[in-house]
Amino acid sequence: MTANLESVRHVLERQxxxxxxxxxxxxxxxxxxxxxxxxxxxxQAAERELTVQRLGLSSTLARRIQSAIERxxxxxxxxxxxxxxxxAPKRLNALPWAELCIRCQEENDLSDREQAAFRTVIDEAEAx
Ligand SMILES: [Zn+2]
Numbered sequence: 001m002t003a004n005l006e007s008v009r010h011v012l013e014r015q016x017x018x019x020x021x022x023x024x025x026x027x028x029x030x031x032x033x034x035x036x037x038x039x040x041x042x043x044q045a046a047e048r049e050l051t052v053q054r055l056g057l058s059s060t061l062a063r064r065i066q067s068a069i070e071r072x073x074x075x076x077x078x079x080x081x082x083x084x085x086x087x088a089p090k091r092l093n094a095l096p097w098a099e100l101c102i103r104c105q106e107e108n109d110l111s112d113r114e115q116a117a118f119r120t121v122i123d124e125a126e127a128x
Contacts, residue, residue, distance in 0.1 A: 009072050012096050016065040019058045027055070061097075068097035080104050 071077040078087050080101035087101045100108060 005072060005077065008077070008092070008096055009069065012065050012069050012072070015096070016062060016069070019062040019065060064097040064099065067099070082108075 068077065071079075078089075078092055079085070080087055081099045082104040083101060085101050085103075087098055091098055091102055098105070
């Protein structure tokens with residue numbers, strides 16, 4: 001089991017490096033100089049928007065991977081954060097930074113969807 005966890009750590013550390021490496025490149029690309037052409041400026045603004053979204057995505061993943069490594073350190077790796085059951089090894093293989101067992105994840109996804117549906121109802125009510 002210890003050897004197994006070590007290899008999980010290697011995988012996580014590599015993924016963390018991969019998740020943060022493009023972030024550094026993107027940050028550098030955000031420092032591009034201002035251009036005079038208004039069309040170029042619009043394009044640049046659109047690109048920047050996209051870059052910000054990508055930064056957000058990769059930093060979310062980086063945070064998840066980081067906290068999985070912390071769970072490896074404190075011995076709680078592989079336990080669901082919600083119900084503290086073991087997360088299925090298959091799930092951990094596919095998603096080593098998984099924080100929830102499949103059951104809790106499904107519950108979470110479901111309540112996310114319910115909240116999204118609820119928000120839509122409110123938006124529609126406000127728009128009417
Ligand atoms: Zn659970």
